[in-house]
Amino acid sequence: MILSTKGRYGLKAAFELALNYGDGPVSLKTISSKYNISENYLEQLLAKLRKQGYIETVRGVNGGYMLARKPEEITVGMILRALEGEMTPSECLSGETCTRELVCATRVIFEQIEMGINNVIDNTYLGDMVKQNSKVMREVAKQ
Amino acid sequence: MILSTKGRYGLKAAFELALNYGDGPVSLKTISSKYNISENYLEQLLAKLRKQGYIETVRGVNGGYMLARKPEEITVGMILRALEGEMTPSECLSGETCTRELVCATRVIFEQIEMGINNVIDNTYLGDMVKQNSKVMREVAKQ
DNA sequence: AGGATACTCTATTAAATTAGTAGGGATTAG
DNA sequence: CTAATCCCTACTAATTTAATAGAGTATCCT
Numbered sequence: 129m130i131l132s133t134k135g136r137y138g139l140k141a142a143f144e145l146a147l148n149y150g151d152g153p154v155s156l157k158t159i160s161s162k163y164n165i166s167e168n169y170l171e172q173l174l175a176k177l178r179k180q181g182y183i184e185t186v187r188g189v190n191g192g193y194m195l196a197r198k199p200e201e202i203t204v205g206m207i208l209r210a211l212e213g214e215m216t217p218s219e220c221l222s223g224e225t226c227t228r229e230l231v232c233a234t235r236v237i238f239e240q241i242e243m244g245i246n247n248v249i250d251n252t253y254l255g256d257m258v259k260q261n262s263k264v265m266r267e268v269a270k271q
Numbered sequence: 272m273i274l275s276t277k278g279r280y281g282l283k284a285a286f287e288l289a290l291n292y293g294d295g296p297v298s299l300k301t302i303s304s305k306y307n308i309s310e311n312y313l314e315q316l317l318a319k320l321r322k323q324g325y326i327e328t329v330r331g332v333n334g335g336y337m338l339a340r341k342p343e344e345i346t347v348g349m350i351l352r353a354l355e356g357e358m359t360p361s362e363c364l365s366g367e368t369c370t371r372e373l374v375c376a377t378r379v380i381f382e383q384i385e386m387g388i389n390n391v392i393d394n395t396y397l398g399d400m401v402k403q404n405s406k407v408m409r410e411v412a413k414q
Numbered sequence: 415a416g417g418a419t420a421c422t423c424t425a426t427t428a429a430a431t432t433a434g435t436a437g438g439g440a441t442t443a444g
Numbered sequence: 445c446t447a448a449t450c451c452c453t454a455c456t457a458a459t460t461t462a463a464t465a466g467a468g469t470a471t472c473c474t
Contacts, residue, residue: 130359131361204380215273218272218279231404233404237282237347237395240391241391244388244391245387249380252380257376257377257379258376261376
């Protein structure tokens with residue numbers, strides 16, 4: 129599994145906040161029960177997203193979480209990286225351990241895999257997910 | 272890290288066998304010392320590749336490992352999957368747990384990530400790596 | 415003011431995975 | 445027959461994952 133539950137749960141939560149963008153905060157309980165995720169665990173994931181500036185919180189009664197920016201300004205990559213760390217297939221692409229930059233056949237492959245992933249996650253915004261979702265929902269409703 | 276050492280080491284070893292394709296077996300010791308990988312550990316990885324039919328072995332003195340097919344017939348994806356399992360971002364794409372096929376916004380993203388990865392690993396053959404490598408080696412030699 | 419609701423923060427932990435280590439057994443060239 | 449190799453299984457230390465637990469702080473509402 130390329131993504132752990134951190135990235136998977138976190139992306140679901142971020143999508144939920146995007147769905148409710150502009151409608152005030154959504155509580156942890158609402159999200160965790162809708163997606164069937166442990167409340168305390170999801171809380172830790174949302175804390176990471178908050179610390180990285182992607183979501184804001186309102187404390188107290190009727191409080192909850194909300195996106196700190198428009199869904200059109202937050203990419204899937206931002207969310208996944210905030211939770212999973214750099215999305216790289218091999219430490220030699222992100223770290224200092226690999227010294228054979230030029231002459232490494234496997235490195236070329238790892239770079240291409242990384243590009244393939246980044247191409248998706250950096251070009252998809254939460255806003256795109258919302259649009260795509262409402263489109264699918266309409267199609268399902270027709271049948 | 273998307274790939275564990277299993278996939279990374281295993282791909283390096285497979286590449287090494289591709290480099291030596293047609294020249295008889297290459298011993299475990301040769302590969303593990305060249306790439307600085309634990310001999311016993313690499314052996315376990317090569318055993319997996321053998322059981323899946325990608326490599327053959329010759330036992331006894333002067334024995335070793337060799338590709339069971341031409342480098343042009345073995346993809347990077349075959350090697351990585353043999354060692355890492357299915358390269359999928361989320362269990363909902365490979366397993367039976369996810370039941371909301373149609374109406375799942377995050378699933379769409381996971382599918383696209385998977386396609387991005389597969390596009391690279393299923394279209395790159397060990398033979399391509401060998402060609403690419405000798406090209407780079409020539410360029411380096413010029414300078 | 416006070417209670418209920420909701421986020422904040424830190425510590426702990428069970429389970430799984432990773433990345434080996436270890437060692438005895440079988441095979442074969444010379 | 446012996447040294448070089450592969451074969452196979454068991455064990456283990458370290459790390460990561462996926463929570464669980466609970467005490468603390470802020471805010472709304474009455």
